[in-house]
Amino acid sequence: MxxxxxxxxxxxxxxxxxxxxxxxxxxxxxxxxxxxxxxxxxxxxxxxxxxxxxxxxxxxxxxxxxxxxxxxxxxxxxxxxxxxxxxxxxxxxxxxxxxxxxxxxxxxxxxxxxxxxxxxxxxxxxxxxxxxxxxxxxxxxxxxxxxxxxxxxxxxxxxxxxxxxxxxxxxxxxxxxxxxxxxxxxxxxxxxxxxxxxxxxxxxxxxxxxxxxxxxxxxxxxxxxxxxxxxxxxxxxxxxxxxxxxxxxxxxxxxxxxxxxxGMINVDGEKMSKSLGNFWTISDALGKVDPLILRYALINAPYRQPVDFNQVIVDDSESHHNRMFAAYRDGLMTKGKGDWGDFPDLVESASRFESGMDDDFNTRIAIVEVQNVTKILRALLEDGELQEKIVAATGWISNFAGDVLGLLPEDNEIISEFERTETERVDLAPIVERLLEKREEARLEREWERADRIRDELSKMGVVVEDGTDGATWRLSD
RNA sequence: GCACGAGUGGCAGAGCAGCUAUGCAAUGGACUGCAGAUCCAUGGACCCGGGUGCAAAUCCCGGCUCGUGCUCCA
Missing domain, CATH: 3.40.50.620 (HUPs)
Incomplete structure (x- = not known):
């Protein structure tokens, strides 16, 4: 086209x-x-x-x-x-x-x-x-x-x-x-x-x-x-x-x-200008928000539209980007082969993405499809089966969100960061596991205060506890 | 004043004549001691007034409101 x-x-x-x-x-x-x-x-x-x-x-x-x-x-x-x-x-x-x-x-x-x-x-x-x-x-x-x-x-x-x-x-x-x-x-x-x-x-x-x-x-x-x-x-x-x-x-x-x-940038509905005191240098912004999240925020609207830059748009972009990034990172850890061209739903997303971009570079439509495939990928990861499709969807994100929209870091950067936190995780594991066992005991005895105290303690160590069907899992907070 | 553009659900923001936009938030549910994460579901919108059409958020006319430019500016 x-x-x-x-x-x-x-x-x-x-x-x-x-x-x-x-x-x-x-x-x-x-x-x-x-x-x-x-x-x-x-x-x-x-x-x-x-x-x-x-x-x-x-x-x-x-x-x-x-x-x-x-x-x-x-x-x-x-x-x-x-x-x-x-x-x-x-x-x-x-x-x-x-x-x-x-x-x-x-x-x-x-x-x-x-x-x-x-x-x-x-x-x-x-x-x-x-x-x-x-x-x-x-x-x-x-x-x-x-x-x-x-x-x-x-x-x-x-x-x-x-x-x-x-x-x-x-x-x-x-x-x-x-x-x-x-x-x-x-x-x-x-x-x-x-x-x-x-x-x-x-x-x-x-x-x-x-x-x-x-x-x-x-x-x-x-x-x-x-x-x-x-x-x-x-x-x-x-x-x-x-x-x-x-x-x-x-x-x-x-x-x-x-x-x-x-289009121009407005801040809280007003033109950005030094005299209004609502002036954001990029360095200011990067002190508060990750660069790729800022990038996400700035392409959330098509390039010709004015963008109103404010806390809401930043928070929104942060949550969108985090979701996509987490799914992508998990997808990268899945071994195997898979090509998105083999899956009709991924092909359809690609085609909507492409026709959106062909129509005056409409990044909003493109991002909707990224959100779509992110959703597909997360469901696949949740399910755990269909490794081929996990790899395929990950490849889709890499191509469209990564190469075309520039919203992802390099894969090796993601992997080395992942390995770094894995190391940290392994080091912490024994002590965390012990505390979680204690918490589980407390929970079985229905002593919620004691259980919550342990969770707070873990939280101070930078550990987030998430109770699930098969017991508690934990991860390092960002 | 003149020029250009825009007014869509609580918010962001597509669509631009007929087909669920999407995400966040909200509500209900699954799971739950609480929280979080995740999943499923639900409701909710097209500035106002005319006109054209079988059909209008979408086209036309008239208002209103906002933004940008008319001076250096990405």
Whole structure:
């Protein structure tokens, strides 16, 4: 079945037809590293990670590029406050980004170009825009002139030139003193004293905010490419500016075949922002919740939906993930052979999973099927028979929840962790068994207080007692 | 104000014209001294008002409410 993708430009789901058969060029706008990464960055990265994983799963050869805007006003201002070089700030936050994304099981992109490494390409692009009459030089830099191709205005947002003129009201005066029109945007900003700067035909300065993505996508993916993505907050003005720059520079349209945008994160129903005090960096979140549980929470809704991040969603995800993980781990310990392709119910789950993912990467539908198979697997484990099917269902989870959704650690990690706790268990066994015998005696004598005291004691040792039909079993608490 | 999107059971969240969504929570049961885990079962929803259809949560029109964008932002 064909893959359908929601394209912001046409506001509809369209079948994915790539420029080159079997290949996908994908550029996703990355971060401006002026502060530690927050969970909105995680959502963006995970959204595109899932898209890339699924396209690869479907046999596409994906070239996935995501950038770092490693020089901009905010980085410079942080650097000035701290009295350090701007690159120190950028590098520190890029390191943080990678650390966070690795722990969230985000597969690395094929390249992470940086603005500071792309300056010659940016200058070349600006020169061409000037040559073609789409840009002009002013006292404080070079600007793109919107009026040279007004038909491109509002391609993603549906806004018209007049709307923005009206909406901007009196707030436009202080942006870009040299602009002829407030909707024009900077391509090159001349440096003020003490700012990082590069030589250019127009004087020392640095690139404007939008041009780097046009230059980097051109450099890495060529004059036309399949998918361009980013957070939905970038639709305007950033991505519309890119359309102006790339299409006017290259002289053809469309440069981008599909525009894909992920939804934002809200916290307790409000926009996440520093001023509201509801701001979660990824490190904050990981202090409270396991990375894969956070990942689970962030793909519980399809990528385009806004996600309301709160304690409920975290708790919910934790219980779902724990159930799946426990079943999977137990399944891994079952020896034997089994292929999910041999079992109709597992095949049906797989097919629903696949058609959900084919339909604009609907991870919610995918997760429902993971929950389904988890349920099947747990029932099988409970029953203990049908080893072949246990192995088959475990394989299903490994493939879909693990490889595709990235919700599981590596098998050998799970096994070594299991062995570690087994060792611990064996060490504790004699003393636990003795206490359990005493408790059983107390229970037979119906002395519940004494029995409960023993259970409390075991609980302090990190042992959870569970009474079942065949007497008590125990396990180590997490 | 303008643009875009959304309003589904206690909560999260699919479906987007006819067929049980699902999970958590709740309730009942199995098991139980209690607790926990597990299993089985049950109830419960489509913002409001019109319209089109044999049939509407699903399409159309009009409201209302919320979110996002219009300024740096994933």
């Amino acid at each position: 064909a893959i359908r993708i929601y394209d912001t430009r046409t506001r509809s789901k369209r079948e994915l037809v790539t420029l080159e058969e079997g290949k996908v060029g994908l550029y996703a706008c990355g971060i401006t590293p002026y502060s530690p990464s927050h969970i909105g960055h995680a959502r963006q990265a995970i959204s595109f990670d899932i898209i890339v994983r699924w396209l690869r799963n479907r046999g596409f050869q994906v070239n996935y590029i995501t950038n770092f805007t490693d020089v901009d006003d905010k980085i410079i201002s942080v650097a000035n406050e701290e009295g350090v070089d701007y690159l120190e700030v950028a590098n520190r936050n890029i390191d943080d980004y990678f650390r966070c994304m690795d722990s969230l099981n985000v597969i690395r992109a094929d390249a992470y170009p940086r603005v500071t490494e792309t300056i010659p390409d940016i200058i070349e692009m600006i020169s061409q825009l000037l040559d073609k009459g789409h840009a002009y030089e002013a006292d404080d830099g070079v600007y793109f002139e919107i009026d040279t191709s007004p038909e491109k205005y509002g391609l993603l947002t549906g806004q018209t030139l007049d709307m923005v003129r009206a909406g901007a009201g009196g707030r436009v005066s202080k942006t870009g003193a040299g602009k002829r029109d407030h909707r024009d945007f900077a391509l090159w900003k001349l440096a003020k004293v003490g700012e990082p700067a590069w030589e250019s035909p127009w004087g020392e300065g640095r690139p404007g905010w939008h041009i780097e993505c046009s230059a980097m996508s051109l450099k890495h993916l060529g004059e036309r490419f399949d998918i361009h993505g980013g957070g939905s907050d970038l639709i305007f003005p950033h991505h519309e500016a890119e359309i102006f720059q790339s299409e006017c520079c290259l002289g053809h349209e469309p440069v981008v075949q599909y525009w894909v945008h992920n």
